[in-house]
Amino acid sequence: MLIGSKPSRVRFTVNMTPLIDVVLLIIIFFLYTARFAEVSRTSVDLPDEPGTADATTDPDALLIDVRSDGVFLVNGRDRSLERVLEIVQEQAERAGGPENLRVLLRADRGTAAGPVNNLARQLTRMGVRQWSHATVDRSGRG
């Protein structure tokens, strides 16, 4: 018995193109709106020395950057020396005392040592003893 027309074979095709277009737009949106530099290290022209250890192996150290013009940066933001010292005080309390705090100084190789000396004097008064400075081995000597 033939009722109506013969049903044609259903072919269900998933069209991926609009979906991928939307995903691409979303990815572009997030790539442009993301704030990658918030916690990343500031670009500083470090002294060209082999050093001893990987500077990234001490995640608990307080990073203080010094630009070539002598301006201090903590977490990528310009800070006055007074504000830097406040941050040092906060971090020292978290570390259980200034003697336990480790400071990693990332000073530009073109800067004069004056700002670094000012910082060192204040850190000494606060009781901070452990500090190291970052270098970069561009020639691969290390």
Added chain:
Amino acid sequence: MRVRPKSNRDDVGDLPLTPMIDVVFLLLIYFMVTATITPPESRVASTLQGERGAGQARDLKPQIVTVDLTGEAVTYRLGSRVFADRDSLSAALEQLPKEGGLFVRVTDRAPWSAVAGVMQDALDAGFVKRTYVPAD
């Protein structure tokens, strides 16, 4: 009436891979263009000078290298000797006894690259204890 078993194979459409590959390729190009290749950072550890007159034993005479800028030239003073280049300074540091450590005294006008160089030379010479001292 002929009943044919329904095949699932007909319901599944072909997934077009070309747009997905296009997107992946674009993302790859994006990350390659925006990526910056930076060499890994190292560090040189030192200590800051403590308060003076803290009752420390002074059996050893402190060995002090003073880094300064005279005119346009960096000078390194070790005791009564003045060095104009790092090679001669590092040769002199090799001859010093190491147990007393080395104090690196830095003037405000000294370039930081020279200071880092002296710290590196002290490290290479075998000084385990290196102390950073800001010059008054």
